[in-house]
Amino acid sequence: MSEETSPPLVIAIDVSDPALADRLASLLAGVAGVRLAAPGETASIALVSRDQPAGERSEIELTPRERDVLALMAEGASNKAIARQLGISVHTAKFHVSSLLDKLDATGRTDAVAHAARRGVIHL
């Protein structure tokens, strides 16, 4: 073979804005070692849009501790598990969870991680 150091990266463009998608496509077209995925092809890497609709930059303000708790919640951790892994009491874990539900405008922990994921606060 012609000694490929590594197989070309297959990249999918998953951007709703057509103009931006087009621009990305032409930019990547000239890059060696990269190939754009055919429609329907399973790519290993994707280019995705990351900004909120521009009016909704609702950077929900979470404290460091709340982020810790939120991350564990997204792993399905119970209050007891959160407490153990963070070295705090169950009561404190519940305290943080309660704040999270409040800030994320959620009715329960499942709703909370779903909201957080939707708003880009966490990445699943």
Added chain:
Amino acid sequence: MSEETSPPLVIAIDVSDPALADRLASLLAGVAGVRLAAPGETASIALVSRDQPAGERSEIELTPRERDVLALMAEGASNKAIARQLGISVHTAKFHVSSLLDKLDATGRTDAVAHAARRGVIHL
């Protein structure tokens, strides 16, 4: 290039595999019109990993009813709420939830929607 027709695209690399992330970074470094986001900077576009762990292309098989229940779970609905909206008993709702926990290999409903989202079974 007499003039910049548009500002450079700020791209974030959000890939867990360090080697792959590195490769992407060096590939993109030489592309005109593209700039890599600084750590913490809010990028408009992100490169994300898209493939399952390669052995686990597990198109998890859910029954139609299970998809209904899963969608409601992702909205934070309780078993009672699921039952009411689907016109079934709470027991049946619990039955479907239980099947979902099993199929999604989750420890609880929060874990279930997180897993489903990660595996692309649902979109948040």
Added chain:
DNA sequence: TTGGAAACTGCCCGGGTGGGCAGGCGTCAA
């Protein structure tokens, strides 16, 4: 110094959750 925010802990309690048990029905393929 005073105040506020973050983080932490405790107790109580109604309701939700998850697991186990034991069934029912209709459909569809072997």
Added chain:
DNA sequence: TTGACGCCTGCCCACCCGGGCAGTTTCCAA
């Protein structure tokens, strides 16, 4: 016909969850 499967229902029970109450400490800014 017999089985498998999806879908449905019921009861029991230990445990978890979320909300309310009240309190502590530390740290930082006004």
